[in-house]
Amino acid sequence: MKPAPRIVYLIDDDADVRDALVLLLRTMGFAPRPFAGVQSFLDRPDPRQDGCLVVDIRMPGTSGLQLLERMAKEAGGMPTVMITGHGDVAACRRAFKAGAVDFLTKPIDEQVLLEAVEAAFAALDQRKQAEVARAGRDARLARLTQREREILDLVAGGLSTKEIARVLDVSPRTVETHRAHIAEKIGAGSVAEMVRFALEG
């Protein structure tokens, strides 16, 4: 089975630069989607968030930086590589603050571009995996009863069984029973695993 195309949304107001980058990205095996401006990108007919972005910082109308900052506020933005014709330190800082994967100055060497885009896709993959992991964890967490969640939090807080029993005013044996249920439900083999699960929430 052919792997899914790795879509790169490319936004640059300069037609020549756009054409060249499209060709280069294509030869690298990506599936570039060129746009002349931020507005036309936002207006694209198929608004899926299934790739990464390569955006010029300075453009007439909405700039790449504004797009990045807006996406950082909204959830589910795509990993973004900023490109610029100016080695502008202030813009660079703003870009990283807004969560840019990389910041490239034109002219862009293919190796640098390749690494940046790969890094963006790695970030995308990581994000996908994290999402999967989170989904699994959420599902496991959902299986716990209210009392079990309470006890899990106290375990993560570093309390021993006796201390937990005293806090909740139950017998240590009851606490032990709950802990066994929790370990079984979330699939934790040790106290350490249980604590990590609780803290990752």
Added chain:
Amino acid sequence: MESLTPRLLPFLLLWIPLALAGLGLGAFVEFTRAGDALQREGTTLHRIVSQRVEQHDAHLTSLAAVLASSNAESASFRAVIEAMQRFYPRIAAVELIETVSGGGVPSNMADFDPAALSARVGALAPGQAVTLASRSGSPLYALVKRVPDSGHGPRALVLVIDARLLTEPEGGLPGDAGLKLSDAAGTAIVQHDWPPAQRAPIPDLTFAKALGSRSQPLLLELARRPAFAELLPPGLLFGWPVAAGLSLFLLLTVLRERRASRRAREAVRLHEHDARLAHAMRVNTVGEMASGIAHEITQPLTAILSQSQAGLRLAKSGTAASGDLIGVLEANVRHARRAGEILERLRAYVTRREPQRQPQDLNRIVSNVVELSQRDLQERGVALRLDLSEPGPRALLDRVSIEQVVHNLVRNAAEAVEAMPAGRREIVLATRLVDGEAEISVADDGPGIAEADMARLFEPFFTTKSSGMGLGLPLCERLVETAGGRIAVRNGPERGAVFTVRFPALAVELGMAAE
């Protein structure tokens, strides 16, 4: 001459009144001084004459005394008279008249009216004396003194006095002074050199004083008319205006020099300020331009680099069709040319090459620009409408720089309408002949220009764009002005901005001849 007039006029306006005032003051001082001199001389003369007439009273008294002790025929009386006449030549005659003798007026009294003489004598109290002017107008007067009668009738001693000798000056009196001695009735006894009564520009100097004598209350009058040259001596008449003129000239020159030097200092200060400003601006411009150049050149370089690396990948992969590589190379050629053009434009800006002014058809410039901007406009989704006058207006200008200007204006317009809704993304490029001027106008449907920005639009580094350098319009203005035209901006009648570039239009045949 024209250059002198503005300096000469204030000089004359000051000099003439100053000269006249000085002369007037001088003349007044001279006049007063002459008047004082006349008063002084008159007083002296008055004293002398008064003393003299008092002597007459004394003579008569002594004669009367002699007569009382003897008679008129006595030798002593005659001797006294003789001595008197010898010492005092002004005493023309001494007579003893007896009115009763009737017509007995002696021959040397012929100047006097006998009847009047008799009447006077009759009216006098003994010892009283009176003055009688001669009837013939001769400078003689008679001093008549009643003496005690000898039994025949009223008797009187008469002194006939020559008034000319009486007033004979003993030096001091100005030669041209008129003199008048008149009796109490106003009849002039002596009058000489009296100024004519006609009105004169210069008033007469006068002195008038009655003699202190009771018997001879004669009025002594002096009058003189000062000569023009006396009031305005040549030294004053010529010296003062010249001196005043010279000092005035010096004063004005000094003032003018000071003003000129102050102005020169001011100019130097302003010039220095200008130079500093220009320098600061140049330094700024260099920085801004370097950044602009970098940005402009970066774009084609980026395209070339990426395109070439993509081509290399294709070639290495061995899967590339030859058409792909040809496309890559063609694109590279285009990008390299674009970079070259940018450099050419920058060089034109920096080196300020002499513009090549030739007769140009504005329509052709417009169509060249349209060709250049077509792609850019399409990408921005901006429509371009042409409204060209036929035949195209012609003007003498540098085609490349004006194309650059129009291109710049079109790009600005495109940026202005880009964010507008679809119906308003239109630019109108028009040419027309108006008031003998060839005009290109670029009108957009954008938001227009804020009133506050309007005035600063052509200032270097003023920009309303987030990524602008603020050099586009100033450069346009400079290019247009170098070509002898002018650029203007206004907001459209309904909305949007309209930039117009105008040049003196070239008549068709003139254009042909120049070509």
